[in-house]
Amino acid sequence: MLTIVVDMMGSDKGSKVLLEGVKMFLNDTNFQDAELILVGKKEELSVLSSERIKIENAEEVLPMEAGTFDALRAKNTSMYKAVNLVKENNYSAVVSAGSTGGFISLATIKMRMIEGIERAALVSPFPSRIGKQVVVLDIGANNENNAQQIYQFAIMGKIYAEEVLEVKKPSLYLLSNGAEEKKGSPEIKEAYQLIKNSSLEGFKGSIEGRDALKGDVDVLVTDGYSGNIFLKTNEGMASIMSDLIKEAFNRNILSKIGYLFSNKGFKEMKKKMNYKSFGGAMLLGINGVAVKAHGSSDAYSFYCALKVAYRMSKIDIVNKLKEGVNRS
């Protein structure tokens, strides 16, 4: 039996929406060997009853903008309690839709880093032009990274692609401001040399943001600051283009008729580029499974985040990372 601890507070939309996601997970026949511990306000959570859930009361919510210090000090928050439960009982995984900064701090400090790894990385699969997923890391656990840390992200990203997405011989690229070896920030240029001269297989060089999601890349390696810019810029442009598509179809009666004829393709497109279906970002490099669901998660995406946590636990990602880092 796997035990996943779920922080039910701190999301933008409240525990009601998250409870719907939990229900979807409980009803999915693929995950019958998982039980959940829900942490949050008892009166809100007890509307759900199942043999496979336990409720742990917590009255406080960690604010979205909480820093490391706040997160560690506020011991009555649902997030603190959830992470602590996992740590003290060696449970399988923890999932939260609350403050990203707080969650990273708590998970990193409580669960501790895997020996030999300098910095944890937040990793998330991105949708690509051709439909396949691109693993991008770090997308924001760090404000800055040195070359050695970026090199370790490459190792972890490769393992994630192989073990979680089951990609055979994944191709690795560094995100940079040019495709040439000599391009990049000082850290990226140094990381290029570290990776190139290592035994890590599949490294294909640097790539620009405009080509990174076209389909050649399986793992996109970046420092946390640039990775976060990359993530959010993609989200922004995808959202602008989606809005403009809606506007174009809502223009007048003719365009609305046009939509009736062509909507199937546009619905497929929406599905393909839907970030929410990827569920959550995974914190790699710590001694445990920690999944950060989007703060604005709807029921479906929270259910996806729970699935990600389940899968990570099932394949024992932590030990795979330990082996990988020691090998290199």
Added chain:
Amino acid sequence: MLTIVVDMMGSDKGSKVLLEGVKMFLNDTNFQDAELILVGKKEELSVLSSERIKIENAEEVLPMEAGTFDALRAKNTSMYKAVNLVKENNYSAVVSAGSTGGFISLATIKMRMIEGIERAALVSPFPSRIGKQVVVLDIGANNENNAQQIYQFAIMGKIYAEEVLEVKKPSLYLLSNGAEEKKGSPEIKEAYQLIKNSSLEGFKGSIEGRDALKGDVDVLVTDGYSGNIFLKTNEGMASIMSDLIKEAFNRNILSKIGYLFSNKGFKEMKKKMNYKSFGGAMLLGINGVAVKAHGSSDAYSFYCALKVAYRMSKIDIVNKLKEGVNRS
């Protein structure tokens, strides 16, 4: 009379396409007080004749991947000759569609920096959700920048928005990995304090890549490395979405009929988000007007780049920047 010197070589598409752009510019009644000096292979360029053009022969092309050293050493390239002509004769402006790195190096070293400015910045207007242009700088003249340099980019960006785009009281934001004051790379956090504590008006704080093009921002200030990631990531996602729209309409006979009904809105959308119509990126901070057209410029976008160079010269942007930097 304004004199704009044009490097006619080094673009991806050859001088023929650029010549078409030159023709459009010459025929535009708005710019009859400008003459052009075209630098490139005489036999290719002499197909065009006009009282307002002169041809300066150059046989060599600077390769796209050329570094600073190559650019400065290769004195027979059209780019070297073009920049040198401007410098020695104090002409109004220089335009090139060739190697970005080479052009920045040549322009910066030959024309020299404006006194008091530490680093030149490449600036380009971006299309936004609501149609208005967002000035983004630096989009790639630099691989890294310190806080003081980023602060100076804010000053230059504000002047550009006011003087070139004629925006009254432009709003300034720093591109960052969060909207809060404490977020950002170390350099961005420091730049935040410098700008906040300066007399620069219109500073509204930090903004994430996902919100930067929604319409609130007039000037988006960033270090050159992150700015380049931002630029290319936007281009990449816009191009992926455009491809997917085409696919959705080409799906079958029904969707093609749908396109007939709704194409007007989609054509408008394409126009709105067309980066090419913005013509070129301008190198701010040097003693002269230097416009870098896109390497893959078509005739129209090269014509736009010439227009940008004309406008910059006409309003005497260099002196406006000098005044602005000295005021702050």
